Amino acid sequence: SQTIHQWPATLVQPVGSPLSLECTVEGTSNPNLYWYRQAAGRGLQLLFYSVGIGQISSEVPQNLSASRPQDRQFILSSKKLLLSDSGFYLCAWSVLGTERNQPQHFGDGTRLSIL
């Protein structure tokens, strides 16, 4: 069966520090991968999605970036964190398909607090 792992579960970082969040998927090949951010009490905001290694689409201009160095690995990074980067970060995967909207499967998320 397919599983998705995100780490760390919680993270406290000072303003201006770098960030690296990692997400890996097991049990499937060539998945679509997604990074979302959820502010407290708000909906999910799509940040990045990827349909293949090295292929990243950005949905929201910001100081975050994403990379996909391997088929089932998705990394969210920042060189300098801002206070506004605080939130709940979720990674998700879906089957790469063209005929229908494939359901997304989410990880347990990373709670990021910027001090």
Added chain:
Amino acid sequence: LAKTTQPISMDSYEGQEVNITCSHNNIATNDYITWYQQFPSQGPRFIIQGYKTKVTNEVASLFIPADRKSSTLSLPRVSLSDTAVYYCLVGGYQKVTFGTGTKLQVIP
């Protein structure tokens, strides 16, 4: 991408059937409608998906009228553990747009 509109919140007593309606006036021909459930501090969980008419699984039913401009998630006999945020999504094959969701509070 089609935008969705849902009620912000709903309350229901335990044991009742709950219907949550989502509007998606600009749904495209190849878009499916997907519903997710999210508990606090967890990622959303897929509940059900449909294209037209009615879909039923062990958790919920999804009703979609012929014009597909809205859909209704039906949860039979809710329990306290169904208290969560429910998202209606409409999108293409690569990405979807999450709306604000409906916060369902089940009351004892």
